[in-house]
Amino acid sequence: MKHEPSNKNDKGHQDHRVWSIEGRYEHPIYSPEGGIEGVMIDADGVAAQFVFGHGPDDATPFGKVKPGQRVTLEGVEAKPWPEGEDAHAVYQFKRLAGIDGKDVREGGKPAHAKGKAIRMNYARHGEANGVLLDSGDFIHVRPDRFSGLGIAIGDQIEASGPGRPLTDGSGHVIDAVELNGKRVEKKPD
Incomplete structure (x- = not known):
């Protein structure tokens, strides 16, 4: 698992940096309405959930990704669940950065x-x-x-x-x- 963690900036405020996490694509996460609101990956044995924003196109990059493919996702660490401990790491999805070791950030x-x-x-x-x-x-x-x-x-x-x-x-x-x-x-x- 590769990542770049959040840290403090030079003014002492929390600096929410983008984490880059590599792992195997597991499956989509569905919303109660039947849409796709995120994805799960297995980052070297550690479950990581990436939650999409409310944009209708967030799931689009995953249309051709198959379960088991190696992916690199970028996201910002989500706020902890206020009602108890999270079941696994959760990130706000920013972009699909790589598939099977190929960088797709530039997109084309x-x-x-x-x-x-x-x-x-x-x-x-x-x-x-x-x-x-x-x-x-x-x-x-x-x-x-x-x-x-x-x-x-x-x-x-x-x-x-x-x-x-x-x-x-x-x-x-x-x-x-x-x-x-x-x-x-x-x-x-």
Whole structure:
């Protein structure tokens, strides 16, 4: 089992880092309504449950994963159950990072998109994290980077970076590495 644990940041506050846990995919966890609300893995003999958010697409990456396949999942340690000891480790699912030893975090092949920005896209916490183009493609940029780009609706956008199909089939999501001829820089550490 590989992981990166949570720790304190330089200001003494709890820093909820993403854990990366490798193990064998066991099975989905069903909601009372019949949907899939998480998955179980066996991380070298230790049960680990990853709970999805309320997004309808969280289970999508697991559609082709078979029981027994080796997976690497990323998540944030969940708050302890207030009514007693947890039966096993529980994490809030962030992403499927690998299948059978192959890294899938970037999610795909180099891609390129071009078009007019027709609407902003927003992260779960409400901050803009990219734009949807008239081509149907979604250009994703981390919110801490997107805010300084000055992109507005109607702007012509050309972006490249790792891409993969959108789950609804309408276009692709591209994690922008280059946007309008400029490298999308990382936020300073």
